[in-house]
Amino acid sequence: xxxxxxxxxxxxxxxxxxxxxxxxxxxxxxxxxxxxxxxxxxxxxxxxxxxxxxxxxxxxxxxxxxxxxxxxxxxxxxxxxxxxxxxxxxxxxxxxxxxxxxxxxxxxxxxxxxxxxxxxxxxxxxxxxxxxxxxxxxxxxxxxxxxxxxxxxxxxxxxxxxxxxxxxxxxxxxxxxxxxxxxxxxxxxxxxxxxxxxxxxxxxxxxxxxxxxxxxxxxxxxxxxxxxxxxxxxxxxxxxxxxxxxxxxxxxxxxxxxxxxxxxxxxxxxxxxxxxxxxxxxxxxxxxxxx
Amino acid sequence: xxxxxxxxxxxxxxxxxxxxxxxxxxxxxxxxxxxxxxxxxxxxxxxxxxxxxxxxxxxxxxxxxxxxxxxxxxxxxxxxxxxxxxxxxxxxxxxxxxxxxxxxxxxxxxxxxxxxxxxxxxxxxxxxxxxxxxxxxxxxxxxxxxxxxxxxxxxxxxxxxxxxxxxxxxxxxxxxxxxxxxxxxxxxxxxxxxxxxxxxxxxxxxxxxxxxxxxxxxxxxxxxxxxxxxxxxxxxxxxxxxxxxxxxxxxxxxxxxxxxxxxxxxxxxxxxxxxxxxxxxxxxxxxxxxxxxxxxxxxxxxxxxxxxxxxxxxxxxxxxxxxxxxxxxxxxxxxxxxxxxxxxxxxxxxxxxxxxxxxxxxxxxxxxxxxxxxxxxxxxxxxxxxxxxx
Numbered sequence: 271x272x273x274x275x276x277x278x279x280x281x282x283x284x285x286x287x288x289x290x291x292x293x294x295x296x297x298x299x300x301x302x303x304x305x306x307x308x309x310x311x312x313x314x315x316x317x318x319x320x321x322x323x324x325x326x327x328x329x330x331x332x333x334x335x336x337x338x339x340x341x342x343x344x345x346x347x348x349x350x351x352x353x354x355x356x357x358x359x360x361x362x363x364x365x366x367x368x369x370x371x372x373x374x375x376x377x378x379x380x381x382x383x384x385x386x387x388x389x390x391x392x393x394x395x396x397x398x399x400x401x402x403x404x405x406x407x408x409x410x411x412x413x414x415x416x417x418x419x420x421x422x423x424x425x426x427x428x429x430x431x432x433x434x435x436x437x438x439x440x441x442x443x444x445x446x447x448x449x450x451x452x453x454x455x456x457x458x459x460x461x462x463x464x465x466x467x468x469x470x471x472x473x474x475x476x477x478x479x480x481x482x483x484x485x486x487x488x489x490x491x492x493x494x495x496x497x498x499x500x501x502x503x504x505x506x507x508x509x510x511x512x513x514x515x516x517x518x519x520x521x522x523x524x525x526x527x528x529x530x531x532x533x534x535x536x537x538x539x540x541x542x543x544x545x546x547x548x549x550x551x552x553x554x555x556x557x558x559x560x561x
Numbered sequence: 562x563x564x565x566x567x568x569x570x571x572x573x574x575x576x577x578x579x580x581x582x583x584x585x586x587x588x589x590x591x592x593x594x595x596x597x598x599x600x601x602x603x604x605x606x607x608x609x610x611x612x613x614x615x616x617x618x619x620x621x622x623x624x625x626x627x628x629x630x631x632x633x634x635x636x637x638x639x640x641x642x643x644x645x646x647x648x649x650x651x652x653x654x655x656x657x658x659x660x661x662x663x664x665x666x667x668x669x670x671x672x673x674x675x676x677x678x679x680x681x682x683x684x685x686x687x688x689x690x691x692x693x694x695x696x697x698x699x700x701x702x703x704x705x706x707x708x709x710x711x712x713x714x715x716x717x718x719x720x721x722x723x724x725x726x727x728x729x730x731x732x733x734x735x736x737x738x739x740x741x742x743x744x745x746x747x748x749x750x751x752x753x754x755x756x757x758x759x760x761x762x763x764x765x766x767x768x769x770x771x772x773x774x775x776x777x778x779x780x781x782x783x784x785x786x787x788x789x790x791x792x793x794x795x796x797x798x799x800x801x802x803x804x805x806x807x808x809x810x811x812x813x814x815x816x817x818x819x820x821x822x823x824x825x826x827x828x829x830x831x832x833x834x835x836x837x838x839x840x841x842x843x844x845x846x847x848x849x850x851x852x853x854x855x856x857x858x859x860x861x862x863x864x865x866x867x868x869x870x871x872x873x874x875x876x877x878x879x880x881x882x883x884x885x886x887x888x889x890x891x892x893x894x895x896x897x898x899x900x901x902x903x904x905x906x907x908x909x910x911x912x913x914x915x916x917x918x919x920x921x922x923x924x925x926x927x928x929x930x931x932x933x934x935x936x937x938x939x940x941x942x943x944x945x946x947x948x949x950x951x
Contacts, residue, residue: 277767383603387791387823397801408771410799482765484792486601527759527768535760 272407274528275521280413282520283420284482286513288475288493289500290427291468297506298444298464301351302359304366306472306497307490308373313339313473314480314489315377318386328391332419332477339473344466351465352458370490377487386485416478423471428509440464499542505552515553590627590657590880592873593650595643595671597663598635601786604819605663606635609685609869611857613660616873619852624877625885632656636667643667644674651678658683658876658892661869665689665733672696679889681879681896685872686865689733690741690948693916698889700896700915702875702908703868704836705946706734706784707741709812712921712941713782713834714745722779722808723751728769728793729784731758738784738812741947754778761786766796774802783811790815791824798827808832813935816926818863821933828926828933836919837864837905840934849904864905871903875910907943914949 292306313335320326320334350369354362377383394415400407431437442450443460451457476489483493496519504515519538526537545553594613596606610633622629632654636643643662650656651674659675660683662668668687672695675682684692684701693699717725725746729735735758743753755776757769770793773781781802783793790811797809809815813835816828839850839861849870853862862870879895900909908919921944924935 273771274768277771281765281767378599378603383600384820385601385789385791387795387820389825395799397799399801408774408800412799481795482767484789488601524765524768528772531757531759531769531772 272401273409274525276407276409277413278521278524279517280410280416280520281482281524282517283417284475284479285496285500285520286516287420287423287471288479289497289516290509290512291471292497293501293504293506293509293512294464294468296501298440299355299461301355302362302366303351304363304494305369305373305490306366306469307492307494308370309339309343309469309472310476310479310493311373311377311485311487311489312342312476313470314476314485315381315386316473317477318388318480318485319381321388322386328388328394332474335477336470336474339476340466340470343469343472344462346469347462347465352461355461370494373490374487381487383487386480388481388485390481412481416482419478423474424509424513431509436460436463496538499538501552503542503545503552505554508554511552511554588626588628589630590624590885591630591632591650591654592658592660592876593647593654593656594631594633594661595636595646595650595659595667596633596661597638597667598633600637600639602638602663604817604863605686605865606661607860608819608863608865609661609663609872611860612853612862612866612869613873615853615856616870616877618856620877624880625883627880627885629877629880636663638664638667640664640666640670644670647671647674651680656680657889660872660876661685662687665692668692668699669695672699675699681876681889681893683872683876683896685868687734688737690737690946691733693914693949697915698893700875700893700910701917702872702910704864704917704919705948706737706812707947708919708921708944709834709836710738710742710782710784711745711947712923712944713810713812713832714742714749714751715941716832716834716923716939717746717780717810718749718751722810724754724778725751725780725782725810726755726757726773726776726778727753727782727784728757728759728773730761730786730789732761734786735784737948738782742782745947759785766793767800770796770800770802774800774805774807777805778807780808780810783809783815785815790817791820794824794828794831813838813864813924816924816935818861818935819865821926821935822861824933826928826933829928831926832923833926833935834921834923835864835935836908836921837867838922838924838935838937839863840924840929840936841905841922842937843902843904843906845902846904862904867903867905871901871905871908874901874903875899906940911945914946916946916949918943918945920944 288310295301295303316335316338317331320331394412396411398409439455439460443457500512500516504512522541523538596609598606634646658681662684663686665687668684675698676696682699686703688706690705690707693701727739729739759769810832813833816833818839875896879892882895883891897912906920911918921941922937923939924937927936
């Protein structure tokens with residue numbers, strides 16, 4: 271029981287880190303970036319290749335994955351995304367899905383299409399068990415590590431958004447770009463840095479997830495649906511929304527596969543349909559913002 | 562050289578070049594090899610192509626006065642693409658034999674084309690039992706999943722494994738593996754307490770494995786496509802299931818020789834049943850592995866490679882037997898009933914079912930010279946595909 275809950279939380283946390291960047295870009299820039307998973311894949315490959323070919327330790331790889339994906343995100347934002355901000359949504363979707371396919375094909379070409387295998391350090395491989403019987407809690411150390419990292423990141427993000435000047439600028443830009451710009455906020459810089467950080471987080475999620483979710487060139491396509499579900503269910507206007515949505519989905523997915531293995535893969539979708547019928551705008555909608 | 566001479570020369574040159582293919586048509590024997598060279602199953606394609614090229618390098622490219630030409634096409638494991646390519650190969654390239662086929666749906670999609678054009682279709686990888694029944698022109702040189710899983714179900718109860726949970730990917734071969742393993746295990750007095758099917762595109766095995774752990778069987782029988790085997794194995798260990806007294810058993814796909822070394826020491830002791838291991842102790846296999854690794858920068862041949870290698874042999878021998886004359890039907894007749902010593906051990910093509918009959922080995926993962934190998938410790942001789950017994 272508790273073990274299932276624990277695994278679900280770990281899975282949900284991972285989904286959250288992977289998808290939070292997408293939620294922010296969608297809420298902030300009103301831009302549907304289907305290529306978000308590609309940044310996650312980049313982070314994953316940075317980690318795997320550095321570990322396999324150069325022998326960099328796992329813990330050093332994680333920040334590098336973040337930086338690599340963030341840098342790439344920043345570059346692409348400036349070069350490719352910015353001209354598309356004021357294009358219709360269809361153009362944006364077509365552009366970003368095209369980018370996804372290019373990422374898939376180039377990963378296939380340069381790295382090869384086999385599943386990549388991550389060798390974790392010894393201290394992350396173990397498992398701790400508490401309690402007995404039905405209430406036994408078995409925690410894989412790596413999953414514990416994921417939860418810790420993701421929780422820390424969530425707190426950090428929440429702090430930045432709620433308490434810092436950058437956060438208030440960001441929120442102002444989300445609410446109304448033109449007024450924010452009129453007040454002297456450099457919206458372009460806010461966009462650029464947010465996009466880069468969002469991509470970086472995706473990269474970090476990809477790096478952390480390579481062990482649990484697997485990593486191959488089709489990663490961006492395989493998980494695109496999950497990201498979109500998290501964002502659709504959670505709403506795009508805050509961090510708490512996607513966080514709760516991701517946790518809910520993670521737990522529902524794991525529990526569904528455990529208790530009703532035959533239906534397992536569909537639980538997530540049923541849940542999404544139910545929630546969206548109940549609250550079409552997502553779980554959390556902030557009043558007053560420009561939709 | 563004056564203008565006129567130059568012109569004549571040019572005309573002559575063009576004439577020769579256009580005439581060449583026409584001439585060659587009569588003297589070449591074309592093999593259309595359709596494989597997944599990109600996508601998830603790319604390792605299958607790489608292995609089979611390398612093996613086919615190795616066979617040609619070792620045995621020359623001329624048989625019975627015909628020059629063998631290998632046309633490799635990438636179908637990316639999408640059945641529609643396989644079908645289109647097979648069509649193009651038959652209609653435009655006029656191939657004499659279709660070969661390859663990484664996954665079951667690809668092989669099935671091509672079957673009608675083989676039947677209509679009377680072109681032999683040599684299946685070198687796909688392992689669902691029913692494939693050979695899809696067309697009378699299909700010959701298989703890989704293996705069938707029932708073959709491998711039945712052997713394991715014979716072995717398990719004799720070694721104290723009575724209660725088993727099965728975990729298979731939810732598609733043709735997975736369901737085959739589950740069905741035949743279960744039937745045979747129950748026949749042998751064992752018991753399958755739960756049969757789990759995981760979606761083919763499953764991101765996380767954790768909940769399924771947790772379920773298995775809570776069911777506390779003697780062993781977990783696994784069939785997943787070769788890439789996913791490593792993930793199952795790692796999560797199996799991460800969950801401490803080996804310490805909880807659960808053994809991991811499966812068909813050889815789980816400990817694919819191509820990936821085994823990357824799986825790490827956690828794979829040690831895993832028992833699988835399969836028709837080929839790189840470590841098969843026979844002179845024929847030693848020669849094969851050595852030549853293969855030499856030609857491919859040390860890449861280890863796996864069961865896919867041996868399927869491709871033997872497939873080429875079957876085609877070569879059929880061509881030799883028909884002396885380069887005769888069409889698809891004659892070739893097919895010459896393929897049926899071939900008996901030979903393959904790197905995997907003795908095998909033959911059953912004339913009735915056109916399917917492969919071979920030894921199935923039980924192997925355990927062990928470390929030799931710092932590398933992981935599937936070391937064979939028992940053998941069940943001449944296993945026919947149990948799927949054709951009815």
